[in-house]
Amino acid sequence: MQKSTSTPCWLGIRLPHLALDLLTRGQARNGLPIAVSESIKRRELIIDCNPAALSVGVKAGMPATAALGLVDTLQVVERDTGAEQRALQRLAAWCYQYSNQVSIPADRNGLFLEAGASERLFGRPQTLGNRLGRELGQLGYHAMTGSAATPEAAWLAAYEGLHIYSAGHIRQQIGPLPLGRLQLDAAQQLALERMGFRQVRDLLRLPRKALTRRFGPTVADYLDRVLGIQADPRTLYQPPETFASRMDLPAEITTSQALLFPLKRLVEELCGVLRGGDTAAQSLQIVLGHEDHEDTLLELGLQSPTQAQARLMTVLRERLERLRLPRPVREIRLEAPQLLQFSAGQHSLFMDTTTEHKQGIEQLVERLQARLGRESVTGITGVEDHRPEYSWRPRTLDEQADCTALAHRPSWLLPKPKRCTIEDYEILAGPERIESGWWDGRDCRRDYFIVRDTHGSTLWAFHEYKPRRGWYLHGIFA
């Protein structure tokens, strides 16, 4: 009874709880109540929740505040569609092991997979569907599968776990489904329901002309795609394995420094692809094409794979410095022969920096850190806080330094205020009263004085009233 394997057969994989799955994948079975919320018409509504939340009365559709009112321990996390998209990309790559025709629909959380061609390897669509459902379940995703000759029919079939073996059966099989299953926009859906249409078959019965007159061509076209009357070509997912790009230079480049700009563009593009595919590159090949001369080949190798443009550019810049160009350059090709799995943690230290100055410091830092250990080299930045000891903090070197320090304050602060006897000093100016910081529990009340010690150094001392009484030395004027 089964059709020949050459007939396309699509498997629809629905991931109805994707947003929640992404939050709960790491959680043990009976975890804490978690709910996903989404801002709908400026109200934060619950859109999904786990069984623990369900059991205390949290329901999809209720305002997040109401849900919070039901159970104090409820964790409400806002939906992150970006993360969902990335997950779909990953899952598409993962599905790639079962079919080389995988498609990610733009308008819903799920995947299409052509199962007809791989039937000999993985068995009938139903078998493969069950297997995918099980294995995705092990990865922590709730998946439902169904199959049919068209992707859209397969999607509908996935609601019920249906496997429709021929295009001719689609109409009959999906007829009893409720209207809500159709992939129509919410307004059309509602309008149809409000005209008394309840099941898919109610809609299939309508004359195309009458339908088009009321809803434009979209609804009728969609139904045709479901039934296979209209073709439904899908963009197939292509997992990136390598990266290659080239650029013709409109004007010849004669110095190696002038190559930086076009190269930066190429590296930018590469990094975008790396981020998109969650991969990293450890080596790059740059081919510089000359007129009437053999190409110049630059091979860059890194200590570890990276996605960071800044880091690639630093290395590239160093490399270019040593480069002597035999002839002007007319063309650049950039290739990453192998995209590697990216391991996180390489973000923090190197991010895009723009100025030459910064890059200089970075290189210095890279060298210093190599010698002294990473933790020993940091910068400082100003923090707007009246309390001197909180008016600065260490910063990582890629961060902007804010110069918010107050002009009249000493540039050197002691790591900790040191007790002192005021009689040892001559008071030059003051008091400056500081009372601040109640919000973090370290409210203080002190009077600062500029004083001079017997060696003629100008120092900064304060008299504290709160929390501990006494005189302290706090800074040194340069």
Place this chain on the structure above:
Amino acid sequence: MYQTPLYAELACTSNFTFLSGASHPQELVTRASELGYQAIAITDECSLAGVVRALEEAQRCAERGLPVQLIPGSSFRLENGSRLVLLPEDHAGYTQLCTLITLGRRNAPKGRYALPDSSFEHGLDHCLALWLPGDMDGEEEDALTAHWLTTYFPQRCWMGVSLHLGPDDAKRLARRFATAQTAGLAVAACGDVRMHIRSRRMLHDVLAAVRHGCTVAGLGYRALPCGERHLRTRARLAQLFPAECLEETVVIAERCQFRLEQLHYHYPREVVPDGMTPIAHLRELTAAGIAERWPGGIDQDLRDQIEKELGLIEELRYESYFLTVYDIVKFAKSQGILCQGRGSAANSAVCYCLGITEVDPARMNMLFERFISRERDEPPDIDIDFEHERREEVFQYIYRKYGRDRAALTATVITYKPRSAIRDVGKVLGFSLSQVDQLARNTAWWENPEGFAQRISQQGFALDNLKVRQLIHLVQAIVGFPRHLSQHVGGFVISQTPLAGLVPVENAAMANRTVIQWDKEDLETLGMLKVDCLALGMLTVIHRCLDLIGKKVDDIPAEDPQTYAMIQRADTVGVFQIESRAQMAMLPRLRPACFYDLVIQVAIVRPGPIQGNMVHPFLQRRRGTEAVDYPSEALKAVLERTLGVPIFQEQVMQIAMVAAGFSGSEADVLRRSMAAWARRGGMEHMHQRLVSGMLERGYSEAFAEQIFQQIRGFGEYGFPESHAASFALLVYVSAWMKCHHPAAFSCALLNSQPMGFYQPAQLVQDVRRHGVKVLPVDVRYSRWDCTLQRHRDSLALRLGLRMVKGMRKDSAHRIELGCDEKPFTDVQDLTTRASLDRHDLAVLAEAAALRSLAGHRHRARWEIAASEKPVAGLPLGGPDPDFVSIRPPSQVDDTRADYASTGLTLGRHPIALLRSVLRRRRAITARELHALPHGTRTRACGLVTMRQRPMTASGTIFLTLEDETGCVNVVVWPRLCEKQRAEILGASVLAVDGVIETDGDVHHLIADRVHDFSHLAGGLESKSRDFC
């Protein structure tokens, strides 16, 4: 001997510079007086909104023997960021200042001001200027500004130097002196104060964070560096400033001779004809009124009363006030706008003669002192209700007649309430939005702070947590802080001279509305006239109903027995005042049988009498189960009409007069201090006076205490008898209409929505129960308004297009016109002739208003989906070539759609559709429930049509459940409310298990447990009117 130097603080920012100053003006004044300052200037930024409160406080300080001069001033930001404080030297200077502020405020959107530096160059020659240079400006900029000042404020400007223990005060002082010397400016010390005491620093930071929209931790240098900007002791100031800087402040203060008390407000003059004195004109009008009101003449008592009133009015020079109000009322009447004076004005026979009030003084026991008293020295307050939909005409008349420069609305100061305080403070302390929501959701616990702490901990916040403690502390401190100025509901100030000379005027949020910077208490303090033009929906209803039945108010017979019979049955849905649940519960017990009973009925269901425990004694005496006795013969005269139980404010005053020897004016002071007592305390001297006065006159101490306790809640929450009588008139008229013309009355009610206590659904249910046929909205027969139409042999109520959700009035108007031309034949015809668009058609289809053109809702929706907006001259698409069969909606669907579109259904009650399911779940009907004996345990289920949590009921919620047979009144005690909040506040269909409590004809179901049955009704959008 060392003497602490004298000092005057000339720059204080109070919390009327919204979200800046961290102290009330009163606190600043009190503190200044305690510190022995010579004077204190309240100088909010481009505002005088806080000065009257400061004045009241200054007067109290003087009474306490610690006088401090109050200088009303204002500060302004110059273009270079430095600030200028302006202090009026004399009355002319004050007028100049008000004019400047008005200019700046009117130039900018609500809440802001715009004044270029050039606006200070002219027209301020009676103001002193104190310049506060900015810290960031260079010496050159400072020198320029100093020069500019000396040019435009010769001999009237100073440099104000403030020292707040900054980085190097000595250097700063020296620099300021140098600049001042070059420019020839004198230097005055200046606190540039933001709070009255140091400890307000936290609050100041919180306010700044709210203003900047960040957390306090994120304020950075915008937080105060220290708490020095408070009112410091003179000794402390002496250590900081050179003596001459302090002396200079006193010199300036002495030059400020203007006092707010000098403000003289003049009533508009045009209300008096040329060549006539105001009193003569008033007498003339009163005489004419007497002739009209009492064609048969009046007795001596009444004549004396009127004479006494006119005498007092003349003595206190209130003639123009009465004439102004008379003029407004005359205008309204000439336009056929129903109006009626309410409140204590009804205590005045003169007001009755002028047609301002409608309560016949010959029939009432009047207490004129409640209205005007010699000692009170403040203007009488006449409040007039107008038809709510036509009040704007009255406003426009006032603006037209007096001009926008002489008439403006009173301001209302919007202050922090617990809920808004928690939101703002929580946010800036860094609580998450959901935490803030959670805390702010229910603020009923606010009444007791321990409850607050408890509630917070119940919600999973650790009480020992620093942030939580700070939240509790700061919320308590910020509650009552002004937030912004809004417009009063209808209080007009009208003046002979331009208002800008008295008080600054600024823009309100509503276009074309201007408000003064003072609220009604401020006006009272300064003795300024205010006419309250209020909007009352019931007057609109009465007018509409009278039009429908073709009668006038005077045609309504007095004391109609059928009307009283209806009232006694508590059959009063829609009737003014006595339609609320609490009133309805009282009606069968009190059984009003005459007009005066209605006056009592209106007054007795009020927090005052309820909290004073006067309701039960009164009812028992009325039923004859308790003996009516009076403590003395004298009091019998006062209390006889209410069976010995004080119910009205006037009686409270009379008890004080008769039993404790108060004069009429003193008694009014007693009443007023009782109103204030709840807020401020400080009743001890009155208590003393009252009790000792009663003891002297031979009453027992126990009785005196009992009276005191009873009347305590009255000041604010009791009605004056006069007011109750005015309202009772409307009660009677509306009840008569409901009794004799139920269709017309409901029609008028529906056309005046939103108003009153009930949703249209309940009003329609009610009128149908009274046998009136209600016809659905139908595009072929409905007008915009609901109408009365002949249906078979009787008059039926046809619902109007206004009931349709989303219906636009202009589209409805075109439908009316098209309909008048000839009946619509089909949807296409309707679309073309009324030129409707898709939206119009869709809302009509949703309301099933196309039923006679397109059939049931499903088909109507299908039809209109095909219709397109007609293009001029082109025919429409025409019908579909193929017939499409469309399934009609089920009854449940139709009911649901009815509710979604019109908020009501004329089909079967939604609960009736569930009846078989409910039977299985053992829920009984309202009718069955009312037949059950007291104490029976049962389950009722219905649509939740009302939720109410009265202030007086400490957390108890009253629910009304409606089913196809009637309504069940449910009482939910606070404990259950806590436990089942979600169901109680969220369900549209609710089942309640509980015990029946019956008292006479009044039944309540006391809930033990509730169940949300909304799912049974499948998303029915029934709306409850919630008063929680």
